[in-house]
Amino acid sequence: MAEGPRNEKLEMMTLHKILFTVFVLYFIYKYYTTTAPVIVRIKDPKFTMLGPFNTTHIVVEDNYTQLIDINNFTFKINPQPCNDYPAGLLLMIIISSNPNNRENRLIIRNTWGRNHDSVKVVFLIGEPENLTIAQRVKNESIQYGDIVQGNFVDVYRNMTYKHVMGLKWVAHHCPTAKYILKTDDDVLVNSREMTHFLTRELSPWGVKDLITCQVLQNAKAQRSKNSKWKVTTEEYPSVYYPTYCAGWAILYSQDVIPRLLKIAQTIRYFWIDDVHITGVIAEKIGVTRTPLSSLILTPTTVKQLKVFGPKYVGSFVLGPPDLSRDKIMEIWSSIPA
Ligand SMILES: *[C@@H]1O[C@H](CO)[C@@H](O)[C@H](O)[C@H]1NC(C)=O
Numbered sequence: 082m083a084e085g086p087r088n089e090k091l092e093m094m095t096l097h098k099i100l101f102t103v104f105v106l107y108f109i110y111k112y113y114t115t116t117a118p119v120i121v122r123i124k125d126p127k128f129t130m131l132g133p134f135n136t137t138h139i140v141v142e143d144n145y146t147q148l149i150d151i152n153n154f155t156f157k158i159n160p161q162p163c164n165d166y167p168a169g170l171l172l173m174i175i176i177s178s179n180p181n182n183r184e185n186r187l188i189i190r191n192t193w194g195r196n197h198d199s200v201k202v203v204f205l206i207g208e209p210e211n212l213t214i215a216q217r218v219k220n221e222s223i224q225y226g227d228i229v230q231g232n233f234v235d236v237y238r239n240m241t242y243k244h245v246m247g248l249k250w251v252a253h254h255c256p257t258a259k260y261i262l263k264t265d266d267d268v269l270v271n272s273r274e275m276t277h278f279l280t281r282e283l284s285p286w287g288v289k290d291l292i293t294c295q296v297l298q299n300a301k302a303q304r305s306k307n308s309k310w311k312v313t314t315e316e317y318p319s320v321y322y323p324t325y326c327a328g329w330a331i332l333y334s335q336d337v338i339p340r341l342l343k344i345a346q347t348i349r350y351f352w353i354d355d356v357h358i359t360g361v362i363a364e365k366i367g368v369t370r371t372p373l374s375s376l377i378l379t380p381t382t383v384k385q386l387k388v389f390g391p392k393y394v395g396s397f398v399l400g401p402p403d404l405s406r407d408k409i410m411e412i413w414s415s416i417p418a
Pocket residue numbers: 129130131132134135136
């Protein structure tokens with residue numbers, strides 16, 4: 082009986098500990114399950130929100146067989162995924178891809194590019210110089226039906242042909258998609274969150290005059306011999322580039338596509354596609370670029386995502402650029418399904 086009070090004391094302490102643990106667990110649970118209220122995180126929108134009764138009238142004036150200064154342009158492979166969506170598609174993702182990067186394409190098809198109803202993906206490719214690779218691309222296209230191929234040589238300096246081919250393909254073969262995202266094959270798109278962002282945050286009725294991306298300002302044309310981006314004054318005379326979008330992820334509204342295409346067909350070729358299309362040409366059509374950076378992961382937030390989980394990092398629509406295949410899979414697997 083002498084042990085009575087001591088037991089009670091012990092029990093009280095255990096009770097405190099249990100209560101404390103329960104509270105801590107409750108707060109952790111709350112933290113990870115409460116959904117943050119939806120807020121428009123685009124701080125300074127430069128595009129036009131549409132209302133329920135607005136329609137945009139889109140006119141495509143484009144010579145199908147011309148691609149800038151190529152006068153006998155053809156699509157060597159030309160799938161028509163948008164024909165399955167007569168009422169329109171939310172998002173068409175066009176991915177500039179190197180013919181050699183079959184592995185990247187496989188990973189994209191198995192992760193963020195897996196088709197869901199409102200989003201489709203195609204890969205933009207030119208003609209590989211290596212005939213074995215050319216045959217492999219052909220085979221891959223038969224298997225997956227998601228490769229758009231043009232008849233220009235697929236080399237680095239021809240990447241503007243590739244981007245403009247993407248605009249041409251959308252204008253002629255996917256004019257009912259509301260939005261077009263142009264990316265590269267080493268990028269991660271958080272496709273589910275992107276869908277949510279487009280339909281709930283941006284506008285349920287769509288927008289026009291939209292070009293949004295990681296905006297680059299006051300960039301200088303590189304003149305140094307060792308630069309991958311070296312351009313001569315003959316290619317580009319000015320010291321500075323206009324404000325432009327980093328080419329790895331550019332979100333366009335459909336109305337912008339034929340307007341960009343029209344100018345791209347008439348002005349002199351410049352091989353740095355993002356500068357040319359989202360800088361020089363976007364200025365000519367008077368469309369301002371809206372920064373999307375608050376919705377793009379940085380290398381730091383990628384680490385946080387791994388350690389603390391998606392709740393901590395908050396919603397994002399794009400990973401950082403230049404990802405390895407492993408990194409794409411790793412980030413994808415840490416996003417909740
Ligand atoms: C959308 O429609 C409203 C009225 O229905 C009009 O006032 C507005 O200018 C339109 N906006 C655009 C971008 O067409």
